Each structure stands twice: as structure tokens, then as C-alpha cells.
Amino acid sequence: MQTKLPETQGSSLWDMREMAMEHQAIDMSVGVTEFSLPARLGELASSVIRNQYNNYAPVAGCMSLREQVAARYFNRYGKRYSPVTEVTISAGPIQAISTAITAVVNEGDEVIIFEPSYLTYGPAVRLNGGTPVHVPLKEPGFRVEWEDLRKMITTRTRLIIINTPHNPTGIVFSREDMLQLQRLTAGTGIYIISDETYECLSYDQDKHQSAGQFEGLASRSFIVSSPGPVYHINGWGLAWCLAPEAMTAEFRKIQEYQIVNVAYPLQQALAEYMEGEDSRDEINEFYQGKRNYFNRLLKGSPYILHPTQGSYFQLVSFSAISQVPDTEFALRLLREGGVAAAPLSLFMHKKKSTPYLRFCFAKKNETLEEVARRMIDFAAKAAF
Ligand SMILES: Cc1ncc(COP(=O)(O)O)c(C=O)c1O
Known part of the structure; x- marks a missing residue:
């Protein structure tokens, strides 16, 4: 069938997620958080569904x-x-x-x-x-x-x-x-x-x-x-x-x-x-803490962190480890290192290589610790 979007292949970002599952890697590639919604919001949703508004x-x-x-x-x-x-x-x-x-x-x-x-x-x-x-x-x-x-x-x-x-x-x-x-x-x-x-x-x-x-x-x-x-x-x-x-x-x-x-x-x-709640400052502080923690875990490693001013994404440069294209580094980190991250080139209309991967740090501290450990281990052992 003729396509209306000849220059796009579908989102390879979601492919990364599938590959992460297949290889049982920790998925830091897409913006998926590990946190639960506020309990009262969950209760309200189920009570509203049970009772009305359907x-x-x-x-x-x-x-x-x-x-x-x-x-x-x-x-x-x-x-x-x-x-x-x-x-x-x-x-x-x-x-x-x-x-x-x-x-x-x-x-x-x-x-x-x-x-x-x-x-x-x-x-x-x-x-x-x-x-x-x-x-x-x-x-x-x-x-x-x-x-x-x-x-x-x-x-x-x-x-x-x-x-x-x-x-x-x-x-x-x-x-x-x-x-x-x-x-x-x-x-x-x-x-x-x-x-x-x-x-x-x-x-x-x-x-x-x-x-x-x-x-x-x-x-x-x-x-x-x-x-x-x-x-x-x-x-x-x-x-x-x-x-x-x-x-x-x-x-x-x-x-x-x-x-x-x-x-x-x-x-x-x-x-x-x-109505009557406003946790915007709290969530801001929460994610600022996550950013700081992930940054601290990678400090002193060969990875270079681009400063994150907002969002829950961290760009990490691997230029001190390898000069391979970002897609190749991401695939090897996934397969050999057990961590999925998104190559920055996925966010460009013409796929030109970059030295960056994007990590979503909306994760529990234990996950961030394990991710940092695996990344550092990969950088030490992988032969490029
Ligand atoms: C900047 C930005 N805009 C829009 C969206 C789309 O959000 P949704 O997939 O929930 O429609 C996202 C999701 O990651 C995003 O990062």
C-alpha cells in the first residue's frame, strides 16, 4: 500500500522497548515511570467507574x-x-x-x-x-x-x-x-x-x-x-x-x-x-532528586552528562568510551550491558549519528543504582 509517510519507518523508540524486554534489559529508553499514581486518585477512579460517568x-x-x-x-x-x-x-x-x-x-x-x-x-x-x-x-x-x-x-x-x-x-x-x-x-x-x-x-x-x-x-x-x-x-x-x-x-x-x-x-x-490538592512543587523536587541521584551515581565514570534543566530525561555522552554511532552503542549497551537507552539520533529526521543516549530517570533508586553499575561495568569491559 502506498504510504503517506515515506520517510518514516514507525517509531524505533518503541522497538527499543521491545528489545529491552526480549533481552531482559532495564528499560531507560522510553518515558515510562516506575511510580504508582496517588492512592486516593486510584480509589476515586475505581469508584467513579463503578458508580457513574461511563x-x-x-x-x-x-x-x-x-x-x-x-x-x-x-x-x-x-x-x-x-x-x-x-x-x-x-x-x-x-x-x-x-x-x-x-x-x-x-x-x-x-x-x-x-x-x-x-x-x-x-x-x-x-x-x-x-x-x-x-x-x-x-x-x-x-x-x-x-x-x-x-x-x-x-x-x-x-x-x-x-x-x-x-x-x-x-x-x-x-x-x-x-x-x-x-x-x-x-x-x-x-x-x-x-x-x-x-x-x-x-x-x-x-x-x-x-x-x-x-x-x-x-x-x-x-x-x-x-x-x-x-x-x-x-x-x-x-x-x-x-x-x-x-x-x-x-x-x-x-x-x-x-x-x-x-x-x-x-x-x-x-x-x-x-480539587484542593497541588503537588506540583513536590513532584518537581522529587524528580530533581532523581536527576541529582542519577548524576551522582555516574560521577567519575567515563560517561559525560549533559546538564538536565527539566523533564525526566538525561542525555549521556559516550564520546570518551567509543566513537561508534549512537545506535550501535545503544544496541551493544542493551545486549551486552543489560540497559536500554534511546540514541539521540532517533529524535532527528535525518539519522545522523551523535555521541548521546537519552535515559529516562523516572525510576526507583535501586533501579538507578543497578543501571549505573551496569553502565560503568559495560564501559570498562566492552571492546570497541
Ligand atoms: C515532549 C513530549 N510531548 C508529547 C508527548 C506525548 O505524550 P503522550 O504519549 O502521553 O501523548 C511526550 C511523551 O513522551 C513528550 O515527551
């Missing part, structure tokens, strides 16, 4: 959840989004981002994507007839070179997709980054999708900057976030999209033809749970 949810999402989302956003970022007209519940960040792309991208439009990037942006743009324009996040630091971006903006640029805190590099956009983006898009018709899935995980002084905090960005942005990383419920497939009324109206119109219903009982349980 029918279709409202298309825009359960109102009580939209209210919680809007209230929290205001409480943290000082901007009001109307739960009635500007907040929509979606079936996870990927769907919300794809819907926003469909809402704005037409045949022939260009969409700027920083690279490396989360895997789904480029294919979603192509499925809508758009052309992804990749702007590299360069080393050292994987920061955005705003001058490079300026040069890539053309009259056909319709959309820029940003992601902060960033998967896979762990960078966090600074206030200056957001101001630069605001300056460069001022007076243009360019839309922004701001993927803020890891908004609650930004460490030390590198606090998350949301697009909604910048008036010139808020007026043109779809802000996508998720309760997954905060409550360890990525598998619930819930996310929300905040956008000005006219943009939300179009987003909802399209979502309705893609997915009528988003897990009603889970929305209801989450809304009830969120």
Missing part, C-alpha cells in the same frame, strides 16, 4: 476538570483562560498537538521544528500537507540560536512548535528565549504550539516559562500540557490545550471529528482529585 464526556472535556486546569494555570502563571471557551481536554499530548497542527496547517505551509525533537511533530505536519523545516539545537548546550530561526522564517511559515522543558535534551527555555520568540513572531500570522508536557519538572533556578505568560505569544499559542508526569498517569491518555477563544473553537471543531470522547471517568476522577 458514558460519553462533553466534547470539550469534563467542565470540572477544565475549571481545575484554568485555576491552576492562573495560580502559577497569572493568566486567565476561560474553562468555557479556552480550555479543552484531549486524549494525551500527542493527540492535542496533532489536532492543533491540523487546525492551522494547510497544503504547502512550512512548520518550524527545533531538532532534536519529540518524534511525532514532523509526521503530523506532513499528514496535513505541510513541510517541516528543521532548525537544529546546536551543541554545546542545545540552545536555540535565534538568528538561525530568523533566517528560516519565510512568508510560508505558518507555525512554530516549541517544547519546554525539552524532550530529549532536558533544556528549559529561558525568559530571554521566550522574549526572542515573541519578538521574531510579532506582526506575523505565525501560530505557536507550545508543548509544555513537562511544565512541572524544571530544576534549580531554571524555572519553566509558559507561552501564556507572554502576551504576544499567548494570543497565538496552543499550550499543551498533561497530568501524566505529575501523577504518574501517562497511560490515562489525558492532556489539555489552552488557547484563545477563536483558536480553541477551531481546535474543538477538529477534535470532534477525530475523537468524540476522552476517558470520561478518568477526567472526572482527576478533577475531583485536583
Whole structure:
């Protein structure tokens, strides 16, 4: 059958996961956490399922959840989004981002994507007839070179997709980054999708900057976030999209033809749970501790750690151990060392080799200890 995505093979990231299982390796490759959801949230979900809410949810999402989302956003970022007209519940960040792309991208439009990037942006743009324009996040630091971006903006640029805190590099956009983006898009018709899935995980002084905090960005942005990383419920497939009324109206119109219903009982349980609780600072501290612990375990080893400012991903360079391509190093670490990690090249549209692997550190301390032990052992014994 003819494919609509000739340049993609399907996600080899999930292949890594399968291979990890096959080889009984510890899987650090995908963003899967080892932690359980809060007990009360689990109880609420099962009681809601037993008793009610097993029918279709409202298309825009359960109102009580939209209210919680809007209230929290205001409480943290000082901007009001109307739960009635500007907040929509979606079936996870990927769907919300794809819907926003469909809402704005037409045949022939260009969409700027920083690279490396989360895997789904480029294919979603192509499925809508758009052309992804990749702007590299360069080393050292994987920061955005705003001058490079300026040069890539053309009259056909319709959309820029940003992601902060960033998967896979762990960078966090600074206030200056957001101001630069605001300056460069001022007076243009360019839309922004701001993927803020890891908004609650930004460490030390590198606090998350949301697009909604910048008036010139808020007026043109779809802000996508998720309760997954905060409550360890990525598998619930819930996310929300905040956008000005006219943009939300179009987003909802399209979502309705893609997915009528988003897990009603889970929305209801989450809304009830969120009322009166706010563990965002706690989870931030928790993952900052995990990052620090994983970093300490690898300190003094031949692995070089790229600083993670946010998210639960750690980039690790193996350049002091071997010059082989990252895919080869990852395969050997998996097969011979018993640890699965994601080669950074998986997050690039053209597979060029890098000296980096990405590790998800959302794991128990015992797992992190065993992973570090195996990695160090592998580095000492593997013959390259
Ligand atoms: C930056 C980013 N955006 C979006 C997603 C998609 O989340 P989901 O698979 O829950 O839809 C992920 C998941 O890893 C992510 O890391």
C-alpha cells in the first residue's frame, strides 16, 4: 500500500522497548515511570467507574476538570483562560498537538521544528500537507540560536512548535528565549504550539516559562500540557490545550471529528482529585532528586552528562568510551550491558549519528543504582 509517510519507518523508540524486554534489559529508553499514581486518585477512579460517568464526556472535556486546569494555570502563571471557551481536554499530548497542527496547517505551509525533537511533530505536519523545516539545537548546550530561526522564517511559515522543558535534551527555555520568540513572531500570522508536557519538572533556578505568560505569544499559542508526569498517569491518555477563544473553537471543531470522547471517568476522577490538592512543587523536587541521584551515581565514570534543566530525561555522552554511532552503542549497551537507552539520533529526521543516549530517570533508586553499575561495568569491559 502506498504510504503517506515515506520517510518514516514507525517509531524505533518503541522497538527499543521491545528489545529491552526480549533481552531482559532495564528499560531507560522510553518515558515510562516506575511510580504508582496517588492512592486516593486510584480509589476515586475505581469508584467513579463503578458508580457513574461511563458514558460519553462533553466534547470539550469534563467542565470540572477544565475549571481545575484554568485555576491552576492562573495560580502559577497569572493568566486567565476561560474553562468555557479556552480550555479543552484531549486524549494525551500527542493527540492535542496533532489536532492543533491540523487546525492551522494547510497544503504547502512550512512548520518550524527545533531538532532534536519529540518524534511525532514532523509526521503530523506532513499528514496535513505541510513541510517541516528543521532548525537544529546546536551543541554545546542545545540552545536555540535565534538568528538561525530568523533566517528560516519565510512568508510560508505558518507555525512554530516549541517544547519546554525539552524532550530529549532536558533544556528549559529561558525568559530571554521566550522574549526572542515573541519578538521574531510579532506582526506575523505565525501560530505557536507550545508543548509544555513537562511544565512541572524544571530544576534549580531554571524555572519553566509558559507561552501564556507572554502576551504576544499567548494570543497565538496552543499550550499543551498533561497530568501524566505529575501523577504518574501517562497511560490515562489525558492532556489539555489552552488557547484563545477563536483558536480553541477551531481546535474543538477538529477534535470532534477525530475523537468524540476522552476517558470520561478518568477526567472526572482527576478533577475531583485536583480539587484542593497541588503537588506540583513536590513532584518537581522529587524528580530533581532523581536527576541529582542519577548524576551522582555516574560521577567519575567515563560517561559525560549533559546538564538536565527539566523533564525526566538525561542525555549521556559516550564520546570518551567509543566513537561508534549512537545506535550501535545503544544496541551493544542493551545486549551486552543489560540497559536500554534511546540514541539521540532517533529524535532527528535525518539519522545522523551523535555521541548521546537519552535515559529516562523516572525510576526507583535501586533501579538507578543497578543501571549505573551496569553502565560503568559495560564501559570498562566492552571492546570497541
Ligand atoms: C515532549 C513530549 N510531548 C508529547 C508527548 C506525548 O505524550 P503522550 O504519549 O502521553 O501523548 C511526550 C511523551 O513522551 C513528550 O515527551
